[in-house]
Amino acid sequence: MTRQARDTPATPGTTVTTDGEAALHELAAGLDPPMVIVTALAPDGRRSGCLVGFSAQCSIHPPRVLACISKANHTFAVATAAPVLAVHFLGDDDRGLAQLFGGETGDEVDKFERCSWRPGPNGVPVLDGVKGWVAGAVAGRFDVGDHVAFVVEAEAGGYEEPSGGQLGFQAVKDVEPGHDA
Numbered sequence: 001m002t003r004q005a006r007d008t009p010a011t012p013g014t015t016v017t018t019d020g021e022a023a024l025h026e027l028a029a030g031l032d033p034p035m036v037i038v039t040a041l042a043p044d045g046r047r048s049g050c051l052v053g054f055s056a057q058c059s060i061h062p063p064r065v066l067a068c069i070s071k072a073n074h075t076f077a078v079a080t081a082a083p084v085l086a087v088h089f090l091g092d093d094d095r096g097l098a099q100l101f102g103g104e105t106g107d108e109v110d111k112f113e114r115c116s117w118r119p120g121p122n123g124v125p126v127l128d129g130v131k132g133w134v135a136g137a138v139a140g141r142f143d144v145g146d147h148v149a150f151v152v153e154a155e156a157g158g159y160e161e162p163s164g165g166q167l168g169f170q171a172v173k174d175v176e177p178g179h180d181a
């Protein structure tokens with residue numbers, strides 16, 4: 001494949017042919033996927049959680065969601081040891097939580113001292129004030145590259161009513177990640 005100079009001004013509608021990595025980077029920067037926070041409690045009592053943009057519902061029956069966690073994150077080791085994970089869906093007023101869980105690392109701070117939460121299924125931290133959450137057993141884990149995809153059963157959950165707008169990637173893309181990926 002040929003690579004065109006990235007800084008050449010393109011006429012609107014022009015297809016720029018480049019390599020897959022550059023195309024994906026460019027396309028992803030313009031998307032607005034919903035942001036979630038994944039939390040975990042390991043059997044030894046360690047708690048962790050981080051902001052995740054790589055997530056999606058991946059099954060209807062049984063209800064399951066998938067969330068990809070960087071192998072470098074503090075949350076990764078805790079989530080790998082945890083029998084249950086919680087996935088929180090953020091509302092447009094949850095920027096503070098996104099900043100805390102996406103801009104700080106559990107290697108340096110205890111995020112759970114800085115927010116309001118309660119123990120959920122198996123003690124997994126359930127964050128207060130979010131748009132909604134689901135929690136359940138980890139049905140599978142898949143190495144997908146520099147991230148691992150965790151498949152989480154939606155066995156328990158809750159949601160706010162009426163439901164407001166969601167917090168998407170575009171609203172938090174200026175947050176400096178607390179951990180290198």
Ligand SMILES: Cc1cc2nc3c(=O)[nH]c(=O)nc-3n(C[C@H](O)[C@H](O)[C@H](O)COP(=O)(O)O)c2cc1C
Binds near residue numbers: 050070071074106147
């Ligand atoms: C907009 C945005 C999206 C992010 N998406 C992901 C993601 O999909 N998966 C992931 O593991 N980390 C993602 N991060 C990075 C982590 O949330 C961040 O590095 C966090 O500080 C890690 O915390 P921890 O080290 O306590 O686990 C994202 C950060 C931001 C700002």
